[in-house]
Amino acid sequence: MELQDRLQQLSDQGIGVAAISYDSEEVLADFAQRRGITFPLLSDDDSEVITEFGILNTVAYEMQGPNRDDPEVVADVAKYVSVFGAPPMIAGTPFPGTFMVDRRGRVTSRFFEEFYRERNTTANILLKLGGGLSPIEAVRGETAHLKLTAYPSNPSITIGTRFSLAVEIEPNPNIHIYAPGAEEMGYRVISFDLAPVPHVRYEPVEFPESEIYYFEPLDERVPTYQRPFTLLQEAVVLGGADAEEALAQLDALTLSGTLNYQACDDKICFEPVSLPLSFTLDLDLLDRQRVNR
Missing domain, CATH: 2.60.40.1250 (Thiol:disulfide interchange protein DsbD, N-terminal domain)
Structure with a gap:
């Protein structure tokens, strides 16, 4: 996992890392063990913090409502939630993205995507912010x-x-x-x-x-x-x-x-x-x- 692989490099630049998810502690613990992750994985299983940051994926709830068969709702779910639909377990998920936060807790920049399956890499974000990278296979x-x-x-x-x-x-x-x-x-x-x-x-x-x-x-x-x-x-x-x-x-x-x-x-x-x-x-x-x- 890229974040884990670049953890020391990020630390050397004064950048700390934490990830927040609507998944339970058990899910995150299993994921961390399988992938060897040592940075904090924070469980927000009631999506309280996700909601406070304004990134709750409300499209997931539309698939559970009376308009779930509406073609526009189906298209939105495929774009913003999952091409496989939105089972009840998806409710509460955030729009995926990255916040950069300073030492005072202020958001200095953020990176989000239109399509849920498209994700910025850590290295790409650093490049866009003007941060240095050790060239790989240059x-x-x-x-x-x-x-x-x-x-x-x-x-x-x-x-x-x-x-x-x-x-x-x-x-x-x-x-x-x-x-x-x-x-x-x-x-x-x-x-x-x-x-x-x-x-x-x-x-x-x-x-x-x-x-x-x-x-x-x-x-x-x-x-x-x-x-x-x-x-x-x-x-x-x-x-x-x-x-x-x-x-x-x-x-x-x-x-x-x-x-x-x-x-x-x-x-x-x-x-x-x-x-x-x-x-x-x-x-x-x-x-x-x-x-x-």
């Missing part, structure tokens, strides 16, 4: 204009995993790389383009804030990157039943694409460059084993 490269380190947030993924591919780029001295907005002036903006993969959805690439480069001979002010920066490509392994069936036949998933950019110095703009990048991630099975609540 791809390192160098061109005449820059150095790069590319790596996945997670070495293994499963159905519904929301993760990121990070590309850390360090331009060489006196080199600038064109950032979004520079295309309006005819320059080639840096991009990270991945080939489509069945049952994987790509989100738009996240670009950091750029800085303006002033090119006096043409009186141009162009958005560029001149200092080290990171591109984040977020991806989601789809959580539907068809994706689960198809991916169950695989041990790994390979994502391939290219990093494309144009670089210039103070005197000359170089030819555009395309660098191939590839990442192979292990595929894990979901843990569906549980004891009775």
Whole structure:
């Protein structure tokens, strides 16, 4: 389990971990023993705290009511509760997500999903918050204009995993790389383009804030990157039943694409460059084993 595997790294960054569930102490104890979990698993079996945080999944109750056969209710249950329906034992479950809380108990950020089977990884959350990660199976490269380190947030993924591919780029001295907005002036903006993969959805690439480069001979002010920066490509392994069936036949998933950019110095703009990048991630099975609540 990723949280357990990264427990020391999180502690080194001053981050504590606790998980809360509507499951009973017996269910959580069984899960912790099977998965070797040492951080607190908190039982909120009456969903009191879940309700106070405003994340009680009320859709689960609709399936127990008079409108349970309504097509809209059935569709909502499949999206927000379970593709297998909502038996009475599901009532009380929260919408799955993560809160980041400071030492004063104030929520500083939160991460929740539309589809209950899609979950952010711990590493992905840290990357989005700007936290450092030890690159896993990093791809390192160098061109005449820059150095790069590319790596996945997670070495293994499963159905519904929301993760990121990070590309850390360090331009060489006196080199600038064109950032979004520079295309309006005819320059080639840096991009990270991945080939489509069945049952994987790509989100738009996240670009950091750029800085303006002033090119006096043409009186141009162009958005560029001149200092080290990171591109984040977020991806989601789809959580539907068809994706689960198809991916169950695989041990790994390979994502391939290219990093494309144009670089210039103070005197000359170089030819555009395309660098191939590839990442192979292990595929894990979901843990569906549980004891009775």
